[in-house]
Amino acid sequence: MKNIVQSIFMLCLLLIGSVGFSQAKKPTLMVVPSDVLCNQNGWMKTYNNQGNIVKVPDYKRAFQESTYLLLTISKINELMAERGFPLKNMESALKTLESNAAENAMRSSKETGAAVNESPIDQLKAIAKADIILQLTLTLNKTGPKKSVTFNLQGLDSYTDKQIASASGTGAPSFSAEIPVLLEEAVLAHMDNFTGSLQNHFDDMFENGREVIVRIQKWDDWDGDLESEYEDEELGTIIEDWMADNSVKGRFSTTDMTENMALFEQVRIPLFNEKGRAIDARRFVKKLSKFLKNSPYEIPNKLVMKGLGRATIILGGK
Numbered sequence: 001m002k003n004i005v006q007s008i009f010m011l012c013l014l015l016i017g018s019v020g021f022s023q024a025k026k027p028t029l030m031v032v033p034s035d036v037l038c039n040q041n042g043w044m045k046t047y048n049n050q051g052n053i054v055k056v057p058d059y060k061r062a063f064q065e066s067t068y069l070l071l072t073i074s075k076i077n078e079l080m081a082e083r084g085f086p087l088k089n090m091e092s093a094l095k096t097l098e099s100n101a102a103e104n105a106m107r108s109s110k111e112t113g114a115a116v117n118e119s120p121i122d123q124l125k126a127i128a129k130a131d132i133i134l135q136l137t138l139t140l141n142k143t144g145p146k147k148s149v150t151f152n153l154q155g156l157d158s159y160t161d162k163q164i165a166s167a168s169g170t171g172a173p174s175f176s177a178e179i180p181v182l183l184e185e186a187v188l189a190h191m192d193n194f195t196g197s198l199q200n201h202f203d204d205m206f207e208n209g210r211e212v213i214v215r216i217q218k219w220d221d222w223d224g225d226l227e228s229e230y231e232d233e234e235l236g237t238i239i240e241d242w243m244a245d246n247s248v249k250g251r252f253s254t255t256d257m258t259e260n261m262a263l264f265e266q267v268r269i270p271l272f273n274e275k276g277r278a279i280d281a282r283r284f285v286k287k288l289s290k291f292l293k294n295s296p297y298e299i300p301n302k303l304v305m306k307g308l309g310r311a312t313i314i315l316g317g318k
Contacts, residue, residue, distance in 0.1 A: 027131035027202040030088040031073045034137040056120050068179045075180040083195045088130045122307045125158050133158050146173035149182040155198050159309025165197035209248030209268030212281040215312040216262040222316025225259040285311035
């Protein structure tokens, strides 16, 4: 009898732990209007990039000018929240982004004077720190007095930009003039499969690590390279061994390795450190940066980020 009670007690503990574990694994999401949606509605701004005219989304203008966009995103947030997925508020992220704009405009490289160059979506990702971006494309169809909504919702890993879930379709024509109502009618049939794909992707990340890209380069005036030897081992091999020791389950791919550069793709990094704090590519690669700065290597280097999931270490100075 005592053994049975103990067994039941242990089973209860395991069930409680598994419930808490699954609740802790929900990814954070943020809904963003796609470039196509922004372009169709004139929510774009242009700038001259060395003679090339570049168009980028103007998210602030989109929210200021479009009530239906705000209501539509609110409806998607509501539908996702009902399924237990926390969402980041894009409007709040934009306000934080705007407050940083002046500071970024003043920032430049110590050595070259080059300005910070990030796309609006990269800037937004860096502020929101969402695991998955839900990219929304929406078209309102009219047939006589009836209306319907055609939607395309893409779940993109914010670190790799890989599509990991999608849902698209057209709702039944309705006399309703409310876009959120039409949207709900269109997406409800797809939502469970969509959120299931998102959860499967995040479960894989939780178990096998988040995927990032790490690049190693060198300054032209540095007299060393990746073939330089330290304690009878080439620097490129030393870095490769560090990646094997610090990536989750030693999972990464050495895509390219020359005397001047190395490219590591599909590098799996843990989602959280031992204190339960989230880890991104910068925090992970900063450890490699410090490793190379310390004895016996003592290689000065500069860590450069592009988005959340791409980190470059430039050897030989800052």
